[in-house]
Structures are given as structure tokens and as C-alpha cells.
């Protein structure tokens with residue numbers, strides 16, 4: 001059987017990208033935030049729209065809030081850096097005591113390859129437990145744009161759809 | 177009071193649990209099921225509640241699903257452009273006729289047995305009336321009196337510069353009477369930054385989230401608890417997220433004004449409302465790093481100052497503030513409305529809207545939207561830390577032993593200062609001072625104990641709190657120690 005070189009190349013790239021996402025999850029869960037920040041491109045953009053309860057024929061128009069509307073997050077790298085700095089103050093009460101967090105990343109798939117950039121979609125499950133019985137599950141879909149650089153992959157864009165309309169967690173003080 | 181717990185003596189009037197003389201308030205009012213039931217029964221269906229903003233329903237048929245105390249409601253606009261608030265529960269078997277957060281329809285059809293309710297004045301007498309009934313002949317022999325079985329229509333609605341308020345009680349006083357002189361804070365919320373009346377709208381998208389806290393912690397926090405900022409928000413102050421650039425304080429006060437709190441006093445109304453500032457406390461708009469922002473807000477401030485001075489109106493009064501019982505807001509940076517919807521004594525659903533000038537240029541809108549999101553709501557770097565406190569304060573007050581010990585509301589007890597405003601007093605200090613909370617809980621007890629409207633009116637006819645402080649003592653008051 002002839003070897004489909006194109007396919008092998010794609011599988012390897014997918015594997016490489018997935019590996020990067022898993023490593024990124026580890027950095028977050030091990031609270032190595034400075035190393036994690038290094039993985040975000042300088043033009044990083046992070047957006048998490050609100051999800052509304054709408055009629056099936058309103059889905060396109062109304063289900064997710066848009067770029068010019070209120071979202072859970074809509075920010076660049078400088079704001080993420082401030083969040084990391086806030087965690088390090090020791091008086092950021094939402095995360096004192098610190099939470100136990102696990103990022104599960106799955107269903108990783110390359111949607112677009114235009115090197116040095118790729119678009120990759122995945123599902124996430126972020127589990128947080130803190131103090132005693134405070135437990136949150138944040139689940140949904142994610143679409144990342146990654147860029148290959150001399151120093152490795154960088155996250156350029158992250159768009160996340162969280163499957164909740166009323167947030168059942170009391171805050172979003174962890175990186176989803 | 178520590179022995180007068182409901183377990184031991186049976187639950188009497190809740191006013192027994194609010195001791196204004198000593199400044200002690202029982203923890204029961206934050207955790208007790210029976211007290212929560214009384215709040216739902218006697219307070220929320222009689223209070224003027226914020227249900228949404230007119231700009232959320234700009235066109236005929238637009239609706240927004242909201243909540244008033246224990247009841248889901250629909251904020252709708254009929255074919256003539258009139259706003260209505262309807263109980264979102266079918267009159268046949270109670271099905272929630274609309275489970276969408278927003279949309280556009282002239283007819284709400286119940287999924288259960290398909291009774292349909294119209295808001296089209298051409299089809300029904302009163303929008304919300306029952307219009308279609310399947311098998312009208314077979315089921316009801318055509319005798320069902322449709323006029324009597326429409327969606328329950330909230331009898332009192334008041335649209336104040338775009339802010340929509342509703343009250344279930346037909347006997348309730350008018351919105352103006354209920355609000356009193358506190359309206360100046362609502363004006364600053366609803367008027368544009370340049371003072372143009374009511375020229376604001378909300379960004380689409382209401383943040384909604386659940387917290388394991390009693391709803392009153394939320395109201396009390398915005399009502400005048402400036403005391404919590406230094407500790408609760410130490411982390412966000414340390415990193416800075418404010419207008420002056422991302423290393424600057426979270427509100428971005430102009431430092432050339434000689435400090436944050438000079439001349440600041442809180443304002444407390446006998447009607448239960450409260451604000452963290454006073455009308456004479458002028459804080460110019462912040463300094464912005466971006467020239468487009470600086471330009472817009474410098475011009476807006478100047479225009480507003482001219483307009484208000486011509487009307488002989490002071491320029492302060494931007495909150496944070498709470499309209500009794502559960503609508504909180506700030507009219508500055510950020511400019512936002514929050515409603516604490518009670519779910520149980522220990523659970524609350526918080527909704528947050530963000531306000532913007534209708535005519536703000538794109539750059540200003542976008543700048544503010546980003547600032548609002550990094551400031552407020554569950555992802556906001558400021559608000560995150562509030563929830564931690566409200567939740568664990570509630571949880572740690574549930575214990576049998578804990579419940580025996582009241583909370584302390586003694587800051588500035590007996591040091592209330594007179595005010596020019598109708599039935600209001602000021603705090604003795606800018607940051608400390610719990611006069612607002614004491615007044616809030618007094619009014620809360622009067623409503624929750626189900627006093628009649630004449631009784632409520634009589635009690636709030638005068639304000640018995642102002643002490644005989646010489647007015648010339650005022651300018652020194654409200655100076656924070658650090659400012660000296």
C-alpha cells in the first residue's frame with residue numbers, strides 16, 4: 001500500500017498541535033503562569049461570548065453575544081497579564097486559598113492549515129475545586145488560532161463557547 | 177439580643193432582629209428560611225423592582241425575560257410601542273409560556289396545551305390577554321371568559337428615562353414617592369455623561385450568575401459599604417485596571433483633585449435607599465491615557481457642568497448606590513446596573529447590565545465595554561473578590577453557634593449628619609459609616625413585617641436620625657485619614 005505522505009504530514013501536525021495544547025493545560029494546572037504567558041502571542045485575543053436561550057430560528061442572530069456586545073471575556077494579552085499579576089498578590093480572595101484546577105482538552109482537530117498559522121478546534125472540560133465543596137465544571141467548545149514561531153507554537157486567538165447561559169460558578173477567576 | 181433567636185422563642189416580627197439602638201442585626205435575617213419566605217411574600221411583591229431597560233425592547237413585539245422576586249416576568253413592547261410586564265406563567269396549568277431570554281413575537285403560545293396570549297392591541301383589549309384556545313367549542317362550549325384568563329398583567333409600570341420599574345401591588349405608592357430625592361442618583365445613571373437627559377442605552381448581553389449568598393449582602397455592599405474596598409479589592413488596586421492606563425487605579429480618579437475622598441459623605445434615605453456619596457461630592461471624569469477618551473469626557477464634563485450649574489444642580493451623586501431593595505448601580509466608572517434576585521436564603525442570581533451613552537462614538541463604546549468587562553461581573557477583576565466574601569460570610573453564618581451572635585453595624589452610630597435632601601442624612605465619614613445599612617434594614621423590617629401602606633408611609637414621613645451637628649462642621653467631615 002502506498003504511503004499517503006500528505007496524510008502522515010497532517011497527522012503529525014495534528015499530534016504536534018495537540019501536544020502543545022496538553023502542555024499548555026499542564027502549565028495552567030501546575031500554576032506556572034509566567035511560562036504559560038510566554039505561550040501567548042503578543043497579539044493574543046481571547047473572547048468568550050454569553051450564551052442566550054433562544055428560539056431555533058433565532059440561533060444565528062441571537063444565541064451568542066457578538067464582538068461589540070457584552071461577553072464573559074473579550075481581552076488582549078495585557079489584561080491576561082494583569083490577571084496573572086492579581087493572582088500573585090496573595091490577596092486576590094477569589095483564589096485564596098488557591099483552587100485545584102484540571103483542564104481536559106479533547107476532540108482536537110485541525111480545521112485550517114496555513115502555516116505558520118493553524119486553526120484548531122477542541123472541546124474542553126475545566127474542573128475547579130476549592131475550599132471544601134465548591135466545585136465547578138466549565139464545559140464547551142474552543143477554537144484556537146496558533147502560530148508557529150522559532151520558539152515554538154504561540155496562541156494568537158482563542159474563542160471559547162461555554163455551555164451555560166447563567167454561569168453556575170460564582171466567578172471566573174481561573175483561566176478557562 | 178443574642179438569646180432572642182427564632183429557634184428559642186419562635187419567630188416574632190423581624191424588627192426584633194434589627195436593633196438600631198445598639199447597631200446589632202441578627203444573623204438570622206441572612207439565613208433563616210421563614211424570614212426568606214416573609215421577604216418573598218411581603219417585601220418583593222410590594223416593592224418597585226427594576227426589570228430591564230427600554231433599549232432592550234426597542235421594537236413592537238420585542239421581549240426580555242426577567243424576574244421579580246419569586247416570579248418570572250416578561251418585559252414586552254406592544255404594537256403601539258407601550259411597555260408591559262406580564263407574569264410568565266400560563267393561566268391554565270402554570271407552564272412558563274416563554275423560556276427564551278429575549279426575542280420578538282406578538283403572541284406567546286404555551287407549549288403545554290397551546291393557549292396563546294397576544295400583545296397585539298388589534299386582536300385583544302389588553303396586551304397579554306388570552307387570544308387563542310384550542311378546541312374552544314369542544315372544551316369550553318365557547319363559554320370560557322378569555323378576558324379573565326390573560327397573562328397576569330403587572331399593574332404598575334414606570335419607565336424612568338429608559339429604566340423600567342414595576343410593582344405588583346395596586347395600592348403601592350407612585351414610583352416618585354417610593355424613590356424620593358434618591359432620584360438624583362437615578363438621573364446620573366440614566367442621563368448621558370454630558371448631562372443629556374435619558375440619552376443612554378444598555379449594551380446587549382446581561383451577565384447572569386449564581387452565588388451562594390444571601391441577596392442582602394449584595395444590596396448592602398453597593399448601598400454604601402465603601403469600607404470593604406481597601407481589603408476586598410486590594411489585589412485589583414495593586415495591579416490597576418483603571419482608565420488612566422492599565423497600571424492605574426481601578427476607577428482612575430484624577431489625582432489633581434487632591435485625593436479621593438475629600439468632602440465625601442454617604443447619603444442614607446429613610447425610604448431605605450442609600451448611596452456611597454453625596455450630591456455635593458464632585459468627582460470629575462477620570463484621566464484617560466487615550467486622547468479620544470480624554471477629549472470625549474473632557475467635553476462631556478464641561479457640557480454637563482454648565483447645564484447642571486445653570487439648573488442650580490450639584491454635580492455629584494454617582495454612587496455606587498442601591499435602590500431599595502435589590503437594584504444596585506454605579507453611575508460613573510463603570511456605569512452599570514446590578515439586580516440581586518433572591519433564590520433561597522443562601523442563594524442569589526446576580527444580573528448585571530452595562531450602560532453607555534446612546535451617541536457615544538465607536539471608540540468610546542469599545543473602550544468602555546472592555547473596561548466594564550475587566551472590572552465587573554464574575555470575570556471582572558474587581559467583582560470576583562466580592563463574591564468570595566458574600567458567599568463565605570453567608571456560609572459561615574449558618575452555624576447554630578454563629579447564629580447566636582449578631583453582626584455589628586455600629587460605625588458612626590448616632591453621628592449621622594443632616595442633609596438638604598428630603599428625609600435623608602449623611603455619614604460622619606467618607607469610608608467608614610454604616611448609617612446606610614442601618615436605614616436599609618429598618619425599611620427592610622418594616623416591609624417584611626407586612627406593615628400596611630399607611631403605616632409604611634407614616635413611619636417614613638419624617639427622618640428621626642439627623643443629629644444636631646452644626647452645619648459649619650461639615651466641610652471637615654468625610655476626610656479620609658490618608659488624605660491629611
Ligand code: FES
Nearest residue numbers: 266268269286289
Ligand atoms: S398550561 Fe398552558 S395551555 Fe395548559
Ligand SMILES: [Fe+2]
Nearest residue numbers: 404408409562
Ligand atoms: Fe466590592
